[in-house]
Amino acid sequence: MTKRFIIATAGHVDHGKSSLVKALTRSDPDRLPEEKARGITIDLGFARLALTAEHGATFEIGIVDVPGHEDLVKNMVSGVGAINAALLVVAADDLWMPQTEEHLQILSYVGIQHGVVALTKCDLAESANHLEKCISEVRDRLSGSPLADAEIIPVAAPLAHGLSELCSSLVRCLSRVEDPVDAGKPRLNVDRVFTLRGIGTVTTGSLIGGQLRRGEKLLVQPRGLPVHARSLHSHNREVEIAFPGSRVALNIPELSANSDEPHAVLRGDTITLPNLGHPVAMLDAVLARSNRSSIGKPLKPLKDGARVRWRHGTANIPATVQLLNANDLKAGESVLARFRFERPVFALEGERFVIRDWAEQRTLGGGLILHVGEPPSIRGAHLQFLETRAKQLDCFTWVRALLERDLCVPIPGLLQLSIYSEQSIQRAVNDLLNGGSVVRQGELLCTSAEWARLRDLLLNVLETYFAAHPDRNSAPLADLSAELNLERPELLDSLIASFPDLQLKELNVFRTGRKLALPDHLKIAALRVRNLLAQNGLNPPSRSELAPDKATQDALQYFLRSGEVIELAAEVVINSADYAKAVAAIVAFLDRNGPATASQIRQELQTSRRVLIPLLERLDRQGVTERMGDLRRLSRPADRAS
Numbered sequence: 001m002t003k004r005f006i007i008a009t010a011g012h013v014d015h016g017k018s019s020l021v022k023a024l025t026r027s028d029p030d031r032l033p034e035e036k037a038r039g040i041t042i043d044l045g046f047a048r049l050a051l052t053a054e055h056g057a058t059f060e061i062g063i064v065d066v067p068g069h070e071d072l073v074k075n076m077v078s079g080v081g082a083i084n085a086a087l088l089v090v091a092a093d094d095l096w097m098p099q100t101e102e103h104l105q106i107l108s109y110v111g112i113q114h115g116v117v118a119l120t121k122c123d124l125a126e127s128a129n130h131l132e133k134c135i136s137e138v139r140d141r142l143s144g145s146p147l148a149d150a151e152i153i154p155v156a157a158p159l160a161h162g163l164s165e166l167c168s169s170l171v172r173c174l175s176r177v178e179d180p181v182d183a184g185k186p187r188l189n190v191d192r193v194f195t196l197r198g199i200g201t202v203t204t205g206s207l208i209g210g211q212l213r214r215g216e217k218l219l220v221q222p223r224g225l226p227v228h229a230r231s232l233h234s235h236n237r238e239v240e241i242a243f244p245g246s247r248v249a250l251n252i253p254e255l256s257a258n259s260d261e262p263h264a265v266l267r268g269d270t271i272t273l274p275n276l277g278h279p280v281a282m283l284d285a286v287l288a289r290s291n292r293s294s295i296g297k298p299l300k301p302l303k304d305g306a307r308v309r310w311r312h313g314t315a316n317i318p319a320t321v322q323l324l325n326a327n328d329l330k331a332g333e334s335v336l337a338r339f340r341f342e343r344p345v346f347a348l349e350g351e352r353f354v355i356r357d358w359a360e361q362r363t364l365g366g367g368l369i370l371h372v373g374e375p376p377s378i379r380g381a382h383l384q385f386l387e388t389r390a391k392q393l394d395c396f397t398w399v400r401a402l403l404e405r406d407l408c409v410p411i412p413g414l415l416q417l418s419i420y421s422e423q424s425i426q427r428a429v430n431d432l433l434n435g436g437s438v439v440r441q442g443e444l445l446c447t448s449a450e451w452a453r454l455r456d457l458l459l460n461v462l463e464t465y466f467a468a469h470p471d472r473n474s475a476p477l478a479d480l481s482a483e484l485n486l487e488r489p490e491l492l493d494s495l496i497a498s499f500p501d502l503q504l505k506e507l508n509v510f511r512t513g514r515k516l517a518l519p520d521h522l523k524i525a526a527l528r529v530r531n532l533l534a535q536n537g538l539n540p541p542s543r544s545e546l547a548p549d550k551a552t553q554d555a556l557q558y559f560l561r562s563g564e565v566i567e568l569a570a571e572v573v574i575n576s577a578d579y580a581k582a583v584a585a586i587v588a589f590l591d592r593n594g595p596a597t598a599s600q601i602r603q604e605l606q607t608s609r610r611v612l613i614p615l616l617e618r619l620d621r622q623g624v625t626e627r628m629g630d631l632r633r634l635s636r637p638a639d640r641a642s
Helices: 017-025 033-038 070-079 098-109 128-142 163-175 379-391 395-406 422-435 448-468 477-484 491-497 520-536 550-562 576-593 598-605 609-622
Strands: 002-010 045-052 058-065 085-091 115-120 152-154 187-196 200-208 217-221 225-228 231-234 237-239 247-251 270-272 280-288 307-312 315-323 334-345 352-357 363-372 408-410 438-441 444-447 474-476 502-505 508-511 565-569 572-575 625-628 631-634
Touching: 002 017, 002 098, 002 163, 017 045, 017 058, 017 085, 017 115, 017 163, 045 163, 058 163, 085 098, 085 163, 098 128, 098 352, 098 363, 115 128, 115 163, 128 152, 152 163, 280 379, 307 334, 334 363, 334 379, 363 379, 379 395, 395 408, 395 422, 395 444, 422 438, 438 448, 438 491, 444 448, 444 491, 448 474, 448 477, 448 491, 448 508, 474 477, 477 491, 477 508, 491 502, 520 550, 520 572, 550 565, 565 576, 565 609, 572 576, 572 609, 576 598, 576 609, 576 631, 598 609, 609 625
Parallel strands: 002 058, 002 085, 085 115, 115 152
Antiparallel strands: 045 058, 187 200, 187 270, 200 247, 217 225, 217 270, 231 237, 231 247, 280 334, 280 363, 307 315, 307 352, 315 334, 352 363, 408 444, 438 444, 474 508, 502 508, 565 572, 625 631
16 A cells, blocks of 8 residues: 655754755755755755555655755745645754744644654764753754654764664654545645756646646646646656645646746646636635744734735745734734735635745744635624634534525535535535534525524515505515525525425416405406406406406406406406306317317307407317317316316
8 A cells, every 4th residue: 555645854954954865765855056056955855755664555755855044944835835744854963943943833834743853963962962962952842843742863864874763753653644635626736847858848746635637637826727737747657647645747738837928837836627716816814823932033923914925835925914803913822814915826725824024034924724715794704704614624614614604505616615525525514414403405505593584584575565465466576586685596496495385486476375355445446347257258348448447457467366367368358257167168068069160169158259269279278178170179088177
């Protein structure tokens, strides 16, 4: 079984990080001529290490070697955004130095919980007792940090002393690390871009969140540039599939490696799937500052409105920070914060970040992304939502927090802009449904309390409408929608469907069994309409003659809604009692005589073609009669006709 992990070195300048990586991997992570000339790491370096555990598991490890110089911490931050564990390097002759502390704090900000400490240059220790004192001092410095219990392994890279023990310690450490998550949301944070003759543009990065496949269509975010993976390399091998926890080289011929060109891929870009997220101009997060003392000049409190460098993945974005529930951020504190960016960023909820001062001289803090994009308008509910998410990083809590804020949410796309997989999201939804606090209505998920409130609200709106219109048994859908003013209009259909006595038909909501009442002001007009229809039977006056003014028209509408009058055609209405007699007479006539023409039926009923033809067409639609050329016949037994 092969396990894939990415680890990064960390530590002060000239403490032997690159020498240690070279001794472990037999490859030189320093690739720039200036690095070799100056003898220090300037930019990120990369190497591969393969280790095997006693139980047979194989570890494919990508090592990111970061610079330690104080002026190059900005490059160090780019290297630790996608790692699984750390190799903290402390030299026995210098011990704990400013960048040792700053690097350790950065590791905590990006969520690193596992690591090994290499005490380098142990051959310079004066004695075994001195070496033990060095180990003790390092242990004290680690106290209170995520690496407080990390193994400390003395090594001397040039002499190969302790390298075997260090490898064993790395195996023990990585055996405790959870496998890199495959959430189906791959992100390759680009840290290098170059061109190979005959191949084209190649990007490298640490792959997190999911798999990449050769040939699949991808986007370079945040600019949304479409590319495809012509070839993939991982740990110096060409592969069809690259897995999370791997160092990956990706050949994307569509884009240039020249940063001056408009369609170039750049360090800081993220290569991902087309349907995963979108660039945003702001996001909300929980922002924390370490309570560990810095070596050197103490950090001042971070003020609301400060302009900072927001470091996420390999990106370095200018941003302004707005503190949402505090005036400043001091050591050991955490606050809710909103970041507004000077150019769009691509990030997912649940990812971590680091912020540094504008001059890139000091690390100011780090945090966890809680919400990407524009916040909703209800400030209080949104702050509670952020506080809930900040307390616990798990899918169930994050779905529940979203429901508590929005009350109803669409299931398609739920937490799409987060680090969670579709399977995790579905499990969280099922757990909420099984708990009874949530109901599903079509493609919407609502809290049970909100669903009950909305149903009561719909009933109240309907009762108010019917009280104002006692002569109607339906309410226009548009009127209900306007009264309810739902944030999610698609809820209305589900609300109506949840009541067995409500039916949505032709943009009207009907309430079955409702008894209509004739308004007093229409009673005289209604009497005129009723008398005219009763007097004329199957030879009624035209509709315009029957209802020549608004009062009689309203009265006629009441009779149509109540079923007392039936509309055969736009200009033909008859009393429902006369209609029933006509239907019975037609059924009896056809049952007795067989198929007949319209003229024969008209003579039987003693009516006009103006009335008979729409009457027969209605019976055809209802399946009572069936037309055969000029003839009509019964299409079902007489006892079923109505």
